[in-house]
Amino acid sequence: MSDFKPILTEHIHTENSHTLEFYRSVGGYSALEKVLKTMAPDDVTNEVKASNLRGRGGAGFSAGLKWGFIPKEGDKPKYLVCNADESEPGTFKDRLLMTKVPHQMLEGIIIASYAIQAQLAFVYIRGEFYSEYLILEQMIAEAKEASLLGKNILDSGYDLDVVIHRGAGAYICGEETGLLESLEGKRGWPRIKPPFPAIEGYLKSPTIVNNVETLANVPHIINRGADWFRAIGPEKGPGPKLFCISGRVKKPGVYEEPMGISLQDLIYDRAGGITKDRKLKAVFPGGSSSPILTAEETEDLKMDFSGLASVNSMLGSAGIIVMDETVNMVKACLNVARFYAHESCGQCTPCREGTSWLVKILTRLYDGNGTRRDIEMLLEITDNMGGLADFSLGSFGKTVCPFGEAVSWPVRSFIEKFENEFVACVNIGGAVV
Template sequence: MFEPVLLKNIDAPDGHLLSTYEAGGGYQALAKVLREHTPDEVVDLVKQSNLRGRGGAGFPTGMKWGFVPKRADKPKYLCCNADEGEPGTFKDRIIMESAPHQLVEGLAVSAYAIGAETAYVYVRGEYVKAIRRLEQAIAEAREKGYLGAGVLGSDFNFTVHIHCGAGAYICGEETAMLESLEGKRAQPRLKPPFPAVAGLYASPTVINNVETLACVPHIVMRGAHWFRAIGPDKSPGPKLYCISGQVRKPGLYELPMGIPLRELVENHAGGPLPGRSIKAVIPGGVSAPLIPEGGLEVGMDFDSLAAAGSMLGSAGVIVIDDSTCMVKVATRIIEFFHHESCGKCTPCREGLNWAVKVLRRIEAGDGAPGDLEQLEKLCKGIFGNTFCALGDGAAMGLRAALAHFRNEFVAHIDERRCPFH
C-alpha cells in the first residue's frame, strides 16, 4: 500500500510550522548524516536510490552531485530552482506553502553532501505565500540550530538565501537562472562548461528542483532500497502529479512513479466532465507533446513517456476533452513560448514569431494551402538549434498536434472557419 510522504501534512493547518515538522521526524535526516555519514557516503546513498531530477530533465541527482570537484579554489554553491513557470505545474508551490521545512532540510543535507555552505532558493515572484512561508521556515530553522554556524554542534556551516524572480519563464532553465541570480539578463549559457564546474559566480554549483530536494531527507531516513521499491527501477520513487484542465477532480496527487496515465486521469482525477470524453492529455506541462486518448495506457515515468514520443517534464498533466479545438490549443501554446522566449537564439526568436502568425491565420479561418508544411518546416528549423530547451519544447508540442490532429488543421483551412467555435 503506497503512503504519501511528500504531502503527508498537506491538509494540516499548521503543517508549515517547525513544531509540526519535528513531531513527524523532521530534521532527523540532517542529524543522522552529520553524526553518521561523510559527504561522499551521502552522495553514494542518493546514487543508489536512483533519484532522478523532478524539475523536468530527469537527470540522476547523485550523478549530478558527483560532478562537483572534490577540491576547488572557489566556494561551492547549491541552488534550488523554485521558479516553476511551466503552465499546468504547481507542485513546488504546494511544498513550499505546506511543508517548507521539508525543503529546508533537503537543502541542508544536499549542501553537506556536495560541500557547499551557501544555498540560494530562486522562487517565482508571484508565489507570495510560498516566499513568506519559506522565510518563516528559514528563521525557525536558524533559531533551532539547523542552519547557521556549526549546524547541530558540527563543523558544518550553512546559510540559505531567498531570491525572488521577476516573472520570466526562461529562468526555469538552470543557466538562465544563474544569470538572473548574478544580476544579469536571464539568458541561457552555452554549455560546457556545466554548472557543476563553473556555475554561480563561475564556481562549482549544483542546481536541483524543489521536489527533488524534498525527496532527499526521506531517502536518508528510509534508505535507498525503500525509494527504489516504489515504481519502475529506472525511474523510481514517489512522484507529485499536477492535474488540471477539463477533468472532474483537478489537484495535486502523490502516487508512485510509473502509474498509467489513464489510471491517473480516470481513477484519481475522476475522468472527463459530464457528457464529455477525453480527446488528449498533455503529460508534463506544455513543453511535453500531447498524447491522444488511445495512448493513455503509457506509464507516467521518464523512460515510458520518452518511448511514447513525449516526456514526463514537470508532471503537469493537462486534460483536454472533445469540445476543444486543437488548433486553438496549439496556437495558445506557441503564443506562450513566443512571448517567453528570451530572444537570444535566432531560430527560437524568429521561428516562433512566424509560427504564431501562421497559427493565428489558420485559427481565424484565413489559412492557405501550404501552411501546414510551413509549420513543419519552422519546427525543423527550431528543434535542436537553440541554446536551451524552450524552442525544442515548442517545436515538439506543435509537431505532436499536427501529427495527431492534422484533420482539424485541414478543416480550418478548407472550411475557412473554426469548426468548434
C-alpha cells in the first residue's frame, strides 16, 4: 500500500460534499481568491504549464500549453468549455467528481476562464446524466449567490457566466469539435483540424476545451504549486489520477492513485482481484478505444502516458475493463464494434461503412458462418479506417476525427493478440469455442 492520500476525491464520502457550504469549509475557492487577488492571467497559465498537467479527457495534451495558444490580440470573445460528455465505455470518473465535489470542478473552470480571459464558459454534460445536471444547476445557483460567478467576481472586476448545456446522447459529441458543433445547435459532426478550437472554436472564436478531471486539478495546483504537482508520479505526466475499473473484478469502482501506479496493483489490490479468482485474460487500459492488452502485457506495467505507449496502447480515459479467462474474444470484439457502428456520426465513408462491415463480418464469424478470408478482411477494413496499432508506424489521419482509429486499434488488437480464437470460430462459431 502506498502512502498517497486522495486529492481530488478526498471528501467524496462526506455527507453533502456537493454543497458550496461544505466545499468552503474545507478551503474551497481559496485558489480562486489567490488568483483574482494576486495573479495576472499569464501567471496562472504559466503555473499550470509548469505543473505539466496533461489532459485527462483522452489525448493527454498539456493544459497550460493549450491555454497559451489563445491569441492575445483580436477582439473576438474567448470561451472555455468543460467537457463532461463522458461517453467512453468503461469510464465513470467525471460523473463521480460532478456528483460529489462539483465546486472543485467549477473553481477550476473559473480559474481557467480567468487565465484565458473568457467571460462565458460552458459545461457540456452528457444528456443521460440528469441527476448530475441537477447538481450542477444547484452549484451554479449557489456560486452566483455567493458572488463567485456573474459580474465583478469577489470584487475583482472579473466577470464570468457559466452555462450548463445538456447533450442528447451521442458519443461523438465528446470529441471536442463535434461538441462545439452541438453546442452551436447543429448536428454533432466533428470538424477538420486545424484550425484547432483554441484559434477557431465556439462560434469561430478562440475556445479551450478541457475535461472535468483536468479542470478539477487546477485549484490544487494553484494552492500548492507546480512543484508539488510535478512531484506526484512520473515527471512526464504527473499528478493524481482517477482510474475507473470495471468488468471481471471483485470491487469495481473509481480509484484515485498517483499517475504511474502499476496496473497489477490496481486490479489485484484496489479492485480485489479477478471475480471468482479466475485467470486474467485481457484488459482495456484506457476505455474501449485503447488497444487491448494480454495478461502478459499487464505485468510490470505502469499506468501513465509513457507506460502505456511502451506497450502500444494508451491511457485514454483511464477506463480499465478487465476480462477473465471465460470471455470469448470474438464476442467481446463484436460487442465493441457494435457500439462504434452505432455511434459513428456517418460523416466519413471509411468510418460509416467500415464500422458496419466490421459488425457484419464479426457477426457471421461468431455465428459460425465465417471463413479465414473474413479474418483478413477485418484487418483490411481496420487498416482503411485508421491504420495499424503500432503507433511508431504512425498510420493516422484517414478520417475527419480520431474515431476511425478509436475503432480500428482495438479491433486489430483483438485479432492480432487472440487470432487463435478467431480462427477457431471459422465454420464453427463462437458459442461453442
